[in-house]
Amino acid sequence: MTTSYTTLTISEDRTVAFENQLQNKINQGSLALLVALGYRTGLWKVMSLLEHATSSEIAAEAGLKQVYVADWLTAMQGGGLVEYDPIFQTYRLPREHAEVLTGSAQYEESLRWLTLLGKLEDELAESLRAGAPLSDETREQILQAQSAERSTSFTNQLFQQILPLIPGLIMQLCEGLDVLDLGCGDGRLLLELATAFPESRFVGYDPSAELIAQARESAAAQGLENVAFIERELTAIHAINAFDLITVFDVTVAPQEREEMLQAVQMALRPDGTLLLRELACSRSREENLQHPLSALLLSICSLRNLTGVERPAAGNERGREALCSSLTAAGLGNLEYRLLPEDVLHEYYIARPGVAAETSLSAETAF
Structure with a gap:
């Protein structure tokens, strides 16, 4: 008796396209964490008050070390959040970007949930494996957040x-x-x-x-x-x-x-x-829910509430x-x-x- 199997083929084009998409999502996720770091350290506020400034000037205004601020600025430039003048080696936060980043608290507050989810990765994974709610200590962290x-x-x-x-x-x-x-x-x-x-x-x-x-x-x-x-x-x-x-x-x-x-x-x-x-x-x-502009974050918060x-x-x-x-x-x-x-x-x-x-x-x- 011969068993016939249908050979399933994988589209190389679709595989490459998905890999590119995944790389982009990982890159954007890393960028989001750095945007959150900009809020935490006051860099967005500093840049919203400056016109053109070098990394040293920005670091001095924020009270931070220049070498770390320079790396952060490079990442923000690569992500399209800030502009860079290679002749004068200065950075600028466009006013339109500043209006979105600092005009209200909504994105700063949204990113707090993102960083909280990162901190709770071990506890969340254990809760999912056990099929049980998060610990009282973790719930208290969420209340504090x-x-x-x-x-x-x-x-x-x-x-x-x-x-x-x-x-x-x-x-x-x-x-x-x-x-x-x-x-x-x-x-x-x-x-x-x-x-x-x-x-x-x-x-x-x-x-x-x-x-x-x-x-x-x-x-x-x-x-x-x-x-x-x-x-x-x-x-x-x-x-x-x-x-x-x-x-x-x-x-x-x-x-x-x-x-x-x-x-x-x-x-x-x-x-x-x-x-x-x-x-x-x-x-x-x-x-x-999937049509919401922050759908992934919204559904992540809902999941976190379930796990509490x-x-x-x-x-x-x-x-x-x-x-x-x-x-x-x-x-x-x-x-x-x-x-x-x-x-x-x-x-x-x-x-x-x-x-x-x-x-x-x-x-x-x-x-x-």
């Missing part, structure tokens, strides 16, 4: 773009509101708000004892009396008609806990109160704006608006109030 995102740049964005999403909110804060921030982390966001709006009263909840301790120390050091920080699970608000505004920025909870948290939010809000929520720009639709154990893996029907809108409506927060900011491609913003809308629309308005 999320807290670090609430940087000065994010605070500026909050005042300039996020709070204005709600007409009249800044004026109301000046006059005096009761505000709760769920998942406040180390409290830096609330401290800025408490300083800017002394007539308002602020409370921050977070389950991390370490972060709450940091927040309390900072508040005491600044002598702020209109802000308080409480170690508490985010589903346990324990308040009725107590807050005019509740903010929830990038809080990671399991689907069931999200339902409980939003129900507690609805009870804690006053009848004319508002929930302002920021979440990843993620959809239930796989095809839509607070989101069930493969819970595609429980993830994304569709599931979130459904949860908000079920919690009695159906008076809902969904907004996008041009300065923040990774996130979506939800403005929800107590009530039931006739129909919840998923088409977003872009705020300028």
Whole structure:
């Protein structure tokens, strides 16, 4: 008996094309890490303030060694981020590039996730092999990274773009509101708000004892009396008609806990109160997620959330704006608006109030 096999041929052209594509992706990944290094060392800020400068001048302004800065500049030149004048041996960051790199915090914050994923490579690989969530220590690192995102740049964005999403909110804060921030982390966001709006009263909840301790120390050091920080699970608000505004920025909870948290939010809000929520720009639709300009990073963050154990893996029907809108409506927060900011491609913003809308629309308005 003779067995016939079909000979499978490999296209040499396709193999070469894919290898070139892979090399390009590896090269771009390395370039992204160096772009992140430029943020961490302040080089992008320095270059945005200089017109034409040598590597020595740039290094001196940044307080770094010239030999290392020269290599970084060469890589940035090769990646097309900076320009080089071979006659005068000077580098220049075009104003158009500077506007994108330093005009908002979104890319600096996005790259923090990339570097975090690199640091956690061993833990992520072990978690995948074991089919188990990440360790408590690693989860704490992720919480610290999320807290670090609430940087000065994010605070500026909050005042300039996020709070204005709600007409009249800044004026109301000046006059005096009761505000709760769920998942406040180390409290830096609330401290800025408490300083800017002394007539308002602020409370921050977070389950991390370490972060709450940091927040309390900072508040005491600044002598702020209109802000308080409480170690508490985010589903346990324990308040009725107590807050005019509740903010929830990038809080990671399991689907069931999200339902409980939003129900507690609805009870804690006053009848004319508002929930302002920021979440990843993620959809239930796989095809839509792949169309996102930062799709690989977006899906990497979603995977990281799964591995923390607070989101069930493969819970595609429980993830994304569709599931979130459904949860908000079920919690009695159906008076809902969904907004996008041009300065923040990774996130979506939800403005929800107590009530039931006739129909919840998923088409977003872009705020300028």
